[in-house]
Amino acid sequence: MRKITPRFFRNFCVFFILLLSSGIAKAQTGISGKITDANGTGIQGITVAVKGSNAGTSTGADGSFSLTVPAGARILVISGVGYQLQELAINGQTNFEVNLQSTATNLNEVVIVGYGTARKKDLVGSTVNVTSKDFQKGAVTTPEQLILGKVAGVNITSNSGEPGSGSTIRIRGGTSLSASNDPLIIVDGVQLSGGGIAGSANFLATINPNDIESFSILKDASAAAIYGSRASNGVIIITTKKGKAGKTKINFNSLLSVGTVSKQMEVLSADQFREFVKAKGNPNQIAQLGVASTDWQDEIYQRAIGNDNNLSIAGSTKGFMKFPYRISLGYLDQEGIIKTGELKRFSGAVNVSPSFFNDHLKVELSVKGSNSRSRFAPGVIGDAVRFNPTVPVRTGFYRYGGFFEYLDPNSTTGLKALAPTNPMSQLAARDNQSNVNRSVGNLQLDYKLHFFPDVRLHTNVGYDIAKGTGEIIVSDSLRSSYMRADNVGNLKRGGERNQYKQRIENKFLEAYINYSKDAKALKSRFDVTAGYGYYDNAYMNYSFADYFLDGSKRKDSDPLFAYDKPQNRLISFYGRFNYTFNNKYIIEVNGRRDGSSRLNPDNRWINYHSEALAWRISEENFLKNSKVISDLKIRAGYGITGQQDGISNYSYLARYTMSNNTAMYQLGDIFYNMYRPEAYNPALTWEQTATTNVALDFGLFSNRITGSVDFYQKKTKDLLNDVGQAAGANFAPVALANVGNMENKGVEFSINSQVVRKKDLNVEFGFNVTYNRNRITKLTFSEDPDYEGMRFGARSGGTGGSILINSVGYSRGSFYVYKQVYDDSGKPIDNLFEDLNRDGSITEKDLYRYKSANPDVFMGFTGNVGYKRWNAGFIARASFGNYMYNNVASATGTIRNILDPLGYLANGSTEVLKSGFSGDGDKFFNSDYFVQNASFFRMDNINLGYNAGKVFNSKADMRVNASVQNVFVVTKYKGADPEVGGGIDNNFYPRPRTFTLGVNLDF
Template identity: 40%
Template sequence: MKTNQLKKVLIFMMLLVTITTSAQITVKGVVTEKTGNLPLPGVNVVVKGSNTGAVTDFEGNYTIEANNGGVLIFSYLGYKQQEVRVENSVINIVMEEDASQLNEVVVIGYGSTTVKDATGAIEKVDSKEFNAGAITSPEQLITGKTAGVNVIPPGGLPGQGATIRIRGGNSSLSANNNPLIVIDGVPVDQGSSGGGSAALNSINPNDIESFVVLKDASSTAIYGSRASAGVILITTKSGNTNSPLKIQLSTNGSIGEVRRTTNVLNADQYREVAANSQNASLILPLLGSENTNWQDQIFQKALGTDSNLTLTKGFENSSFRASVGYTVQEGIIKTSKFERSSASLNFKQYLLDRALSIETNIRGALTQNNYPNGGALGTAAQFDPTQPIYSGNDEYGGFWEWLQPNGDPESLAPRNPLGLLEQTTNVADTERAIGNVKLDYNAPFLEGLNANLNVGFDYNEVNGITKTPGTSAAGFLSQGSVGTYGSIRRSVLADFFLNYKKDIESIKSKIELMAGHSFQKFFRSNYNTNMPTVGAPIDNSFATHNAIESYVSRFRYSYNSKYLLNFTYRRDGSSRFSNDNRWGDFYSGALAWNIFEENFLKNSNTISNLKLRLGYGQTGQQEIGIDFGYLPVYVNGADNQQYQLGNTFYNTVRPEGYDANIKWEESETYNVGLDYGFFNGNISGSIEYFTRKTSDVLNLIPIPSGTNLTNQLITNIGDLENEGIEFTLGANVFAKENFSWNVNFNMSYLTNKILKLNVVDDPSFIGVPTGFISGAIGNSIQIHRVGEAQSAFLAFKQVYGEDGRPIEGVYEDINGDGAIDNGDLYIKENPAADFLFGLSSYANYKNWDLNFTLRASVGNYVYNNVASSTGNEFGLHSLNTNRNVHASILDTGFRNNQLLSDYYIQDASFLKMDNLSLGYNFKNIMPSAIDLRIQMTIQNVFTMTNYDGIDPEISGGIDNNFFPRPRTFLLGVNMNF
């Protein structure tokens, strides 16, 4: 009996398995978007309640195994999620965009919000909008992409970082104007690492998912004393739960070339100018018979490769993403090269029925920078073009050099530019690791209460070595030298905050409360030693540290999704200031009105978004460059500062100047903005107005003798004002079955003014000179002056002859006193642009796509110090050697340099195409599980400008031996498995 029952049970179970198996079917389909009926690649397709998933390919196709009667979930960023019951083997899905993507989540300080609920000036750039090309440092991904954010690309040295300025960045005169950068919740040290490498170049750009820029104080004030120059939040890529194993392999090769060089005389022009110069009798006997373009000798075709391998996999309650990358990029200057090996891991785990999530991010990189001899660029522009490259003998490495009669190198002569590159070594190795662990817990005893703990670290160590052999002309006097340098920069972070959200449906309200504590400690050490064969070794080393402790809070309120309120308060304590000034309080408040939610617009067929925002906030600046400026400090004197007692000389110990009352700078910002969207988000953008006033500005000022231990001191004296208007516009211009085109445009108008520089009004105080230039010791061409923009150019007004040529040494008598002196110096423009423009275009036709980025700058001025210091007859000969000069001498005929002439202050407005990219997505040439994409990109395509230097985009506004930016051609291949 029992045997028969057992047989019946087994037969029933087999039938059940057969029925269940037969109920599972293969589902296929195509996912398209509603607006243009175009396929959507990368859509996640998941069987609800399981870990079975798939992702659509480039043509929107998917295949998945599912039970008949089960449910498939289709999700894609920016589109409404759909759930569909499985009743057929073919299910095609049309996905509809969220209106203007208003429900898209945006990371903000210590939390997140949606575009719809944001009250501040926040702008997001995600990976699909990034600039393409040979990108070695992450900030280059967003050049030209956001209003009010000026990313000035680096020069021709690979691995250099760009200069970032948010809303002009003119929040300080002496402190740091770089924005605070936060990577996955970890604020990174804003200083550059040793050796001159970029602070972010060890982060693989391929690992970055998005940038969020916080621009106004109502959004940045949550970071208090660190946010005056703005905040950039970088989020790295991660895996998704319930997703299949995905492998991505990408590789590209690039070649860069010099686009423009310094305009100097060629050999024939040099001989002609020399023959007619006042020093012809000294120059002509030294002329050679060659025609050498020395700039051609130091530049090269720059080859580069970048390869990345990424694996992602999602399970029911966990996911991971792992990547490795390898980048090699030569510079266009010989001997320069950047090499990076990187790895990253993101792991997420959900526990306690998803009440607890644990996320771990860790990324590391080993980079090596081969730096060229920095003097080669300037020397190549000045070396005599009539001389040969090589001498024909083995002395000094075989390179032709200027020699004394006894055969020794002329001690003050310029060195052979190619010899400088090939006979000197400067190599720096960098180890970088940054990571954090985030725990996020939804409390079961109180719905809406969330606890978050973020523990992170940032470690950066640089070790470099320099070598100059004694057999080279550069190392002759010291008989060669070896130097070492490096730094360690490390920080640890611990953040803990509670967040409470509550929907009160009875009164149509939502509230959110956040309170937390943050602590971050920084340690920095630098060393620099030089050991010449002849002479005493030089050792410059130091170590320092500082810490920041903060209490943060935020209150957010929404009524009926129409009226939004945001209030933040942060109390910061910085070890950089004394106990009396250590703590500061920073507030912000913002109001927003979602006008499109009002009844008279809610059902509009035209307006899909209309929001008015008002904001006010206070921020600070504690990146002052010194950690103990409030303390009296004694330092060891140098060997030339010894004191004699009897027959013995003793090194002195001397006090440094200090300001016991030094404190952070403080800024107040007002912001008003209007977000708009039309035709279901096909046209969208915003317009903003802001004004920012910074008080207690740190400034280097002269002080009365005997009042301190120095004659100049950095102290809190000064007020600044910045204001501007920003405008953004995004439009889906065209969307049909086989063709789509959308563009994004941004514009900024920015001004800045110095309001105060000293304690009392002093008519004799003309300002603080800055912008020191080459050509004569002690000359400066810029000034910080009350009522003017920062670093305004101060020069004589050049007088021109009837032939239109400048008359040497003749300037306008501005004050009419009959003499030309410092009283006739006047303000002529400043380096900051009045207007910045950016235009990005994205077009798709079938499998093809074409993208480009344009940037324009209007109203920026540059002082051409290369022309002013060498474009004259005096520069043709010096210290028994001939030297080349700038070709401007052909226009001016100047015999001596005219360093303070406004002739050299030039309008450097420009229009640039930064990127032009053409891509093709292949289909039906490989197994269906493999997607293949090929992309061709040109970087630095063209520059239109009237500026006659190498490049009009000069940080600081003084052009002096600028490393030219290359034009780069790139071919890349991307495969998804």
């Protein structure tokens, strides 16, 4: 036997390594290529993965990629948000040039619908899908801002310019007068709580917009009826970003923003104010004029700095068990344009989506959490508008923190009663901070039967839990709490230290079975779903005593109960049947049966349903080969949805409420809490909305132009309204009852066009317009021509009152006003109104219904231009037919406001120079003079981006972008902003004009 020497062993090892290397070389192959869009432009961030393995990568700035594929690899999977997925056979090929088709023109695109998915071409309901590539760019702090102006029929109005304040979302007009008009919002299968939580201006602000991949908006009953009693106002389904098989990808993006006040209230300058007082005031009032020139609005506002940072890691674990995952972290720090206001949000999300048994069992675990810390600036805009501009911010006097205040040596507190407060004093003395924690999570199991793969069993169990806490601290230097007297007359304590707390727990279980079959021999496709849902909703509202700043408790402020825990449950059975014949004719039927604990057992259960048909005309032989018409489909549907949100948890039960410690009954020397019976109605039932929708979808020139036209009618019955009760019939003079009817009908039109589609140049434009008419048709059990209606919409000024009304035959939220009389020159005559009923006097019977806060027509405009590595875009909106009550002008633009009889001076709107209104009496405040046309055109966003390509030694792709939000507004409205929710402009927190600069890095 030959002896094994060290030299022989060395030579053998070298030979073995070479042999192994040769095997590896044969086992692995390097491939490369480039991914382009329809114009031949390279697309960054597209995932290129080997099917059935962990091998994968993503494209660089110019769309190029390189990848090592293992032996036996057969299929290359190419996917990206907003583009059609492609699977390509490798077959030994080493270079790939792939052109991806946008999902905007892809009829095979899969769209998220209720309890499942559907191909875009099979949709019969009014459903719109918006993906991340079409989202609004720039400083976006809440999710709904991503789709602003993008969808016909969806009107989004930001509630204020305060950080995280959120928006009011209306889909095809509101369907209720007393209950909610908000759509149901679902995130990754979790139906979110409505109604908000203590300490948060907007519940959606707790969700990080950077984690969102797409929105599906279900607008009609054909699309939304499967959600039954929660779908009267439409449904918005949000899908967040997920991990994918392939190489681990790390993304970091950072956005720096600066916000400025876009427009201030128009008030008298210091010089105008002095001239006015000297011309109209008496000697005592003139003596109060100072020599300062203080712009109080300039004092309270600031440049708002914001920074939004997000880091995500996505990919898949290696080895036998492959777990696609995505982990993200976000931090937002956003100042308000009013000093001291701020929002800080920490967010995190984890998504894991493994598959087992050769993809027969798919598991998805999703957990999202956030901590939002807010400091709310006090409502100082009204005081900044009214405070005397001729006095300084500070006096140097030790009282009231050194701030100027109106003094009265003859009063107990040393202050003039009802005088405005120095706004800078409020900012310095009031500290209102909140801390909101929220977690949304669920586990979904989807099992495709081994022995019957056309059948899937799906289970979804999850929760939405939030806790809001806060503390309000008011310094004893603030005029409103300075040395405030307690109940025994002490003047040694002042200030406030109060807290609040609330917890919401929503848990659910959903399970359904789905059968989906492509029966090609029968030219048929079947999709059938049947399921069950259980939803438990609980709220814990905590109560606390009130304290002075020094920590001593206010007398009689102890709560009766530490907390209460109202709770309700909903049980549902639902189903859907969808049938497609010959890829042309589609029929779909949805049904749902809901039972709610909020209602009497006799009324507890109700059935909802929808039926819809569609005909794909473009698949007929006479159009199939058309070079002009690439898609043409008619849709028609009818269905009934509902809601229960306007009904409290126990309204159908006779119940008692215990009085608080300030409302007790004395018997001898002892005070007793009393039990007060509450009004109840065991006949309460669901509000129901019947919707009819007829639509036409079209695509032209290979779908370079796509669009749709929808005609809809929504009739709501059993609207909730407070109804007067006969003496002795109930425990209150009014009780909630189902008595009203209302109708919305309208037309939607949307069109999107690829105007230019070339290799280095791409131009796209989109436009949508909605006409909606709202009318109340019933408000009483029986027809009553003398019934005035439901007044609401509190206004300030005078002794207060309402400015809006709901009346039969008119739109919801009509203004209820006196008709102003004008002189020959067009100037309004002070306190002179038309005697409409001709009875010789001006009374409330002369009020009339005038215009509405709701727009007749609203529009959205979008545009994008891409040239080589540059791209630019814009988003604009328009609204017509909406009117606004200018409460700032009515409350401050009068002589009485400026020269107050109580002995102080106050600034006001420049409107007083034009109208000369005295401000005497209360009728003046309900003049139609203050109802102004608030139609507008707003340029919401202009953005510019540049793809810088490889950086950091080719380890990352970088993109930089800049944007301006709230660029300009064109309007006839005389106030600061024509877009104020509710139709009453009363010191609205202005929307900032925001400039942003951002960077995005993909590793």
